[in-house]
Amino acid sequence: MPKKRESRGRRKGSKGYVERIQCDQCGRLVPEDKAVCVTRTYTPVDPQLAQELEKKGALIARYPMTKCYCVSCAIFMGIIKVRAEEERKSTPKRGL
Numbered sequence: 001m002p003k004k005r006e007s008r009g010r011r012k013g014s015k016g017y018v019e020r021i022q023c024d025q026c027g028r029l030v031p032e033d034k035a036v037c038v039t040r041t042y043t044p045v046d047p048q049l050a051q052e053l054e055k056k057g058a059l060i061a062r063y064p065m066t067k068c069y070c071v072s073c074a075i076f077m078g079i080i081k082v083r084a085e086e087e088r089k090s091t092p093k094r095g096l
Contacts, residue, residue: 004088009071010034025073036074039066 011033012018020029041062050060074080
């Protein structure tokens with residue numbers, strides 16, 4: 001059976017086994033190198049209040065939150081896009 005992608009859709013490299021993590025959306029167990037992880041900043045302060053405080057010179061704490069999704073949830077949420085059919089099997093040129 002032919003391979004669709006050279007990496008088989010993973011970032012594993014030559015490692016043998018990778019731990020599984022849970023998708024933050026649906027709870028599916030996904031290998032951690034295949035999961036789509038997104039880091040966004042989160043602030044516990046209300047946005048309107050934060051804007052007023054920043055105008056007065058206050059520093060608002062922002063915390064990075066990393067969420068990992070399975071491929072189907074990432075596509076559903078619009079984090080990654082489905083490539084067009086003619087682009088799917090062609091690999092982008094790396095390097096130069």
